[in-house]
Amino acid sequence: MSNKTALKNSHNNFEKYLIEQDSRYTNQKREIADVIFKSKTHFEVDEFLAKLHSQKRRFSRATFYRTIKQLLDAGLIQKVNMPDGKVFYEQTASREHHAHLICNFCGKISEFEETQLLNKINSYCTQQQFTPRYHSIHIYADCEKENCAGKAQAQEK
Numbered sequence: 001m002s003n004k005t006a007l008k009n010s011h012n013n014f015e016k017y018l019i020e021q022d023s024r025y026t027n028q029k030r031e032i033a034d035v036i037f038k039s040k041t042h043f044e045v046d047e048f049l050a051k052l053h054s055q056k057r058r059f060s061r062a063t064f065y066r067t068i069k070q071l072l073d074a075g076l077i078q079k080v081n082m083p084d085g086k087v088f089y090e091q092t093a094s095r096e097h098h099a100h101l102i103c104n105f106c107g108k109i110s111e112f113e114e115t116q117l118l119n120k121i122n123s124y125c126t127q128q129q130f131t132p133r134y135h136s137i138h139i140y141a142d143c144e145k146e147n148c149a150g151k152a153q154a155q156e157k
């Protein structure tokens with residue numbers, strides 16, 4: 001799937017979701033969703049807004065958060081909770097949903113494929129007579145690498 005097709009699909013899927021929710025796909029929402037769909041890494045809302053602001057693109061924080069919430073519900077982005085309480089998001093429309101391994105010391109995020117885990121989760125839900133709507137797999141781990149950026153600091157404390 002080309003990037004352009006993926007982007008178009010994401011907008012269509014979001015619009016479909018909003019219609020189901022009796023919500024409108026306003027221009028501002030569309031603009032916010034567009035920058036998110038085009039983003040390539042995990043982002044934090046305030047940093048992301050500041051970056052957009054520096055590019056002379058202003059969005060209201062409230063609208064941005066509302067859009068984030070709806071994108072989450074629509075399954076078009078996923079949420080990554082960091083050990084220090086920060087929250088990152090990333091778009092998942094153009095790629096597979098995946099699990100995260102997060103370093104407790106420096107916050108580095110690695111991603112791994114979760115197909116096998118997902119099969120287990122789905123069959124368990126089916127067995128319990130549930131239809132899963134959202135899941136998120138995060139492993140918070142102590143890094144054993146000598147060169148971990150945050151490890152020395154963490155040990156000084």
Ligand SMILES: [Zn+2]
Nearest residue numbers: 103106143148
């Ligand atoms: Zn680390």
Ligand SMILES: [Zn+2]
Nearest residue numbers: 042090100111
């Ligand atoms: Zn990720």
